Amino acid sequence: MKKILALFMIFILSLGSFGCSQKSKNTTDNVINKDWNTILKDAKGTTVNFYGWGGSETTNKWIDGYLGKTLKDQYDITLKRVPMNIEDILNKLVGDKQADNKKGTIDVVWINGENFYTAKQAGILFGPFAEKLPNFNKYLNKDSIEVKSDFGYPVEGYEVPYGKAQFVMIYNGMKVSNTPSGAEELLKFVKENPGKFTYPAPPDFTGSAFVRNIIYETVGYDKIANAKADKTSLEKVIQPAMDYLKQLKPYLWNKGKTYPATIAQLDNMYADNQLSMSMSYNPNSIPAKVKSGEYPKGTQSFIFDKGTVGNTHFLAIPFNSPNKAGAMAVINTIITVEAQTSKYNPEGWGDLPVLDNSKLSAEERKKFEAIKLGEGVIPQERLLKHRVPEVPSQLVPIIEKIWSEQIPGDK
Numbered sequence: 001m002k003k004i005l006a007l008f009m010i011f012i013l014s015l016g017s018f019g020c021s022q023k024s025k026n027t028t029d030n031v032i033n034k035d036w037n038t039i040l041k042d043a044k045g046t047t048v049n050f051y052g053w054g055g056s057e058t059t060n061k062w063i064d065g066y067l068g069k070t071l072k073d074q075y076d077i078t079l080k081r082v083p084m085n086i087e088d089i090l091n092k093l094v095g096d097k098q099a100d101n102k103k104g105t106i107d108v109v110w111i112n113g114e115n116f117y118t119a120k121q122a123g124i125l126f127g128p129f130a131e132k133l134p135n136f137n138k139y140l141n142k143d144s145i146e147v148k149s150d151f152g153y154p155v156e157g158y159e160v161p162y163g164k165a166q167f168v169m170i171y172n173g174m175k176v177s178n179t180p181s182g183a184e185e186l187l188k189f190v191k192e193n194p195g196k197f198t199y200p201a202p203p204d205f206t207g208s209a210f211v212r213n214i215i216y217e218t219v220g221y222d223k224i225a226n227a228k229a230d231k232t233s234l235e236k237v238i239q240p241a242m243d244y245l246k247q248l249k250p251y252l253w254n255k256g257k258t259y260p261a262t263i264a265q266l267d268n269m270y271a272d273n274q275l276s277m278s279m280s281y282n283p284n285s286i287p288a289k290v291k292s293g294e295y296p297k298g299t300q301s302f303i304f305d306k307g308t309v310g311n312t313h314f315l316a317i318p319f320n321s322p323n324k325a326g327a328m329a330v331i332n333t334i335i336t337v338e339a340q341t342s343k344y345n346p347e348g349w350g351d352l353p354v355l356d357n358s359k360l361s362a363e364e365r366k367k368f369e370a371i372k373l374g375e376g377v378i379p380q381e382r383l384l385k386h387r388v389p390e391v392p393s394q395l396v397p398i399i400e401k402i403w404s405e406q407i408p409g410d411k
Helices: 002-026 036-043 057-075 086-098 113-121 134-139 183-192 205-218 221-225 231-251 263-271 286-292 324-334 337-344 362-369 380-385 395-406
Strands: 047-052 078-083 108-111 160-166 168-172 277-280 299-302 308-316
Touching: 036 324, 047 086, 047 324, 057 078, 057 286, 057 324, 057 337, 086 108, 086 113, 108 113, 108 324, 113 308, 113 395, 134 324, 183 205, 183 231, 205 221, 205 231, 205 263, 205 277, 205 308, 205 395, 221 231, 231 395, 263 277, 286 299, 324 337, 337 362
Parallel strands: 047 078, 047 108
Antiparallel strands: 108 308, 160 308, 168 277, 168 299
16 A cells, blocks of 8 residues: 555656656756765765665675675765665655655665656665666676666666676475476476465565566566556456466465465575475575575575566655765675675675676676675576566556455455
């Protein structure tokens, strides 16, 4: 409901501010006109408020630990992580825009997909700023579809890649011997193991990805990617996937009458042995989660033969960030070789890197190659061969609405 409210508010706001949001492409904030050394000087000794999803202990430790310490040591920047769901962040920014609040409280926001699309349409993001960052120009391929596009929507410098994700299925290797190779095999598995599998209810990010993966499996990517962004026509296209999920439902945990609200809840159920499987958008996270106790020993991962959804997550700066210089310094630090290797290491986070390998020196490439991914992790080469692109962002909330109308509850 919060997400629907946020999107509705942004839609209403965008009607009134469309001209402003389009005009903002040709206007600049004073910080954009400064050279990089001056920006760093302005950022020194400041506090940067980093807002975003806080549902992973591993991710939070990397932000608070490695990133926070690095920023303090290098720039005397204090990083304050504020865990908040993206729906609430967007509502907050929409409220600021409506109240003409030019000095907000958010400096950096972790965002992507349909949330970026709606936020950019509503004019609540600052930019374009990406090409002002030295490391963006040095290490990223600006022509890559995963840099210049987010769920099929042009980025245009209003956000910078943070890391890459790819959907994988998680299972307990001590309890599951044969993993499903696709949707039909998954249906067979849940019938043979009733109550031991479920998925988070969309709009949870990972749960929504699972539903899209089922759509790809049953309908095909091309059909969904070329579908019209209206509920009636889209529902006809994805109905085979909804029918499949209805077949799956009686054999899910609690017979599909209820679903975990978040991926964190699903992971807890998996860790407590209520379920024999979970799922993740972070394929390298297994070793760290086993070490922290978030996953049981013996945890492995697998992907469907037809592939799994992969995307890039980004960082943006709100239109009314009170510390844009600090925000830019933080984002530039995140796309260094050092930060990306630390983040790639499963002992740190396990997040897939965004740097262009061809732009790295031989010494820099060795830093990535030296990282041991650990047990249960699918090699990146195999993941990339089974990587399926995301659907256009406009389709995601419509898919989630169709799911909410057809699948949940005692039906």
